[in-house]
Amino acid sequence: MLQWRLRAPLLTRAGAAGVTMARAGLKKLVMPPDYSGIVIPEKPKLKFLERAPAVPKVRREPRRLRDIRGPSREATDFTQGQFGILALGGGYLRWGHLEMLRLTIGRAMDPRSTFAIWRVPAPTKPVTRKSLGHRMGGGKGPIDHYVTPVKSGRLVVELGGRCEFQEVAPFLLRAARKLPFPAVPISRAGLERMRREEEERRVGNENPWTFERMVRANMLGMRRYLSPCDLHWHGRYWGKFFLRHRV
Amino acid sequence: MAAMPSAAGLTRALPAGCPPALQLVRRGSKAVTRHWKAMHFQRQKLMAVTEYVAPRPAVPPRCRPPDTGPRPLPREAFRDNRMIAVCQYNAMAGDDVVLLRHYLRRHNIEVKFFLNEIVRPVLAQSKYRNLLPLFVARNLLLVSREAKAKEMLRVLKGVPQVNLLGACIDDTILSRQGVENFAKLPSLEVVQGQAVGALSLLPSQTSSLLQCSSAHLTALLDQHIRRLQEGEGGAPVQPSPEPTGAH
Numbered sequence: 001m002l003q004w005r006l007r008a009p010l011l012t013r014a015g016a017a018g019v020t021m022a023r024a025g026l027k028k029l030v031m032p033p034d035y036s037g038i039v040i041p042e043k044p045k046l047k048f049l050e051r052a053p054a055v056p057k058v059r060r061e062p063r064r065l066r067d068i069r070g071p072s073r074e075a076t077d078f079t080q081g082q083f084g085i086l087a088l089g090g091g092y093l094r095w096g097h098l099e100m101l102r103l104t105i106g107r108a109m110d111p112r113s114t115f116a117i118w119r120v121p122a123p124t125k126p127v128t129r130k131s132l133g134h135r136m137g138g139g140k141g142p143i144d145h146y147v148t149p150v151k152s153g154r155l156v157v158e159l160g161g162r163c164e165f166q167e168v169a170p171f172l173l174r175a176a177r178k179l180p181f182p183a184v185p186i187s188r189a190g191l192e193r194m195r196r197e198e199e200e201r202r203v204g205n206e207n208p209w210t211f212e213r214m215v216r217a218n219m220l221g222m223r224r225y226l227s228p229c230d231l232h233w234h235g236r237y238w239g240k241f242f243l244r245h246r247v
Numbered sequence: 248m249a250a251m252p253s254a255a256g257l258t259r260a261l262p263a264g265c266p267p268a269l270q271l272v273r274r275g276s277k278a279v280t281r282h283w284k285a286m287h288f289q290r291q292k293l294m295a296v297t298e299y300v301a302p303r304p305a306v307p308p309r310c311r312p313p314d315t316g317p318r319p320l321p322r323e324a325f326r327d328n329r330m331i332a333v334c335q336y337n338a339m340a341g342d343d344v345v346l347l348r349h350y351l352r353r354h355n356i357e358v359k360f361f362l363n364e365i366v367r368p369v370l371a372q373s374k375y376r377n378l379l380p381l382f383v384a385r386n387l388l389l390v391s392r393e394a395k396a397k398e399m400l401r402v403l404k405g406v407p408q409v410n411l412l413g414a415c416i417d418d419t420i421l422s423r424q425g426v427e428n429f430a431k432l433p434s435l436e437v438v439q440g441q442a443v444g445a446l447s448l449l450p451s452q453t454s455s456l457l458q459c460s461s462a463h464l465t466a467l468l469d470q471h472i473r474r475l476q477e478g479e480g481g482a483p484v485q486p487s488p489e490p491t492g493a494h
Binding site: 065066068069090201204205206207209210211214220222224225226227235238239240241245246247 | 277279280281286287289290294296298299300
């Protein structure tokens with residue numbers, strides 16, 4: 001309720017005469033967010049991850065690309081933090097990517113009021129490379145570097161503390177763009193909203209012919225051209241890519 | 248056990264999870280590639296058929312009756328309200344318009360804005376055709392079910408951009424001066440009290456009127472007696488009793 005009376009004219013903008021007057025109004029005070037339950041750990045910045053495991057692997061491992069394919073089963077939800085980087089595709093994270101994340105986030109965040117934790121382990125999967133310029137054959141190459149496999153839907157880093165998403169999103173986006181797979185900064189609410197929208201799309205789809213229905217019933221003999229994994233991925237995953245627009 | 252050579256056995260469906268009998272990938276890449284692997288044409292067709300179709304309303308918007316922009320509000324505005332004031336409206340800032348509307352709303356006065364092209368035909372056919380000359384250039388209509396002219400004038404005095412041109416209060420067309428005079432009138436309760444007082448003035452005088460003549464005669468006689476007593480000097484004579492009852 002405005003308490004003051006109309007004494008002065010309402011000419012608050014520069015009207016026809018070019019006269020401006022100050023006016024009083026009511027300030028709407030927004031309650032500040034409640035950060036009472038948040039504890040900043042001892043070492044708030046991302047800890048250093050080793051380039052290779054302490055005991056280097058002797059046995060060279062097969063490529064096993066299925067650790068990139070499909071949706072992630074681990075680290076899909078937030079644990080301690082409120083914000084994070086969500087992977088929207090599969091890929092391998094090398095030590096360089098991890099260092100980039102560690103340094104960018106460490107440089108941009110305030111260690112007194114925010115903390116960050118890793119949601120991916122240090123690289124343990126060995127990747128071999130043959131020396132350049134040689135012909136095929138001669139056995140498998142030696143181990144070149146180690147990587148961490150990441151599937152779609154996995155959180156890479158988590159951020160928390162006395163901060164808002166708008167403060168944190170710019171540098172998280174800068175870091176996310178440099179990752180080898182599509183990634184976006186996300187908050188708890190954003191993740192929830194994403195899942196809700198996906199569910200709404202799935203439920204509100206007006207198309208009577210869905211991928212799931214056609215594959216389950218093997219309509220038109222489609223399973224001849226599809227993988228058994230498409231039964232439970234419903235056409236949303238193709239290789240390491242996550243098709244977000246598919247329902 | 249030996250497989251029975253029957254038509255049913257030949258067309259036995261593959262159990263789930265079993266790779267297709269015909270490995271279609273004879274050349275090219277693995278399932279997970281860095282690049283976007285080209286889909287089999289049948290799969291492309293399946294993806295095209297099973298695309299998401301957004302829900303849409305049962306009745307398409309083009310089949311709905313067209314929403315006539317300005318509905319016949321002027322007719323209702325003129326019919327339902329006791330006071331209709333026409334003001335000239337010069338350009339005002341949006342906030343100030345909102346404030347003006349707020350202040351007038353507090354006195355149950357609504358601010359209506361109609362285009363002249365719409366109001367003129369409505370007025371020409373109604374009994375307010377004498378208000379037609381006022382609807383030239385940008386104008387504002389202040390309508391109210393109660394005739395609160397004083398409050399309206401007070402609010403408008405503080406707004407130099409809105410000038411009162413004329414008003415129609417209780418089917419009476421008033422000019423600006425007329426509205427000011429109307430505002431100076433006392434309120435209805437006061438006027439009613441005055442009328443009641445004026446009307447009850449005569450009945451209140453009835454009894455005194457009726458007793459007037461006899462009271463006058465009594466007073467004259469008293470005066471006469473007092474003069475006679477003063478003339479005689481001294482003999483106290485009791486004053487004659489006042490004649491009771493009406494003569």
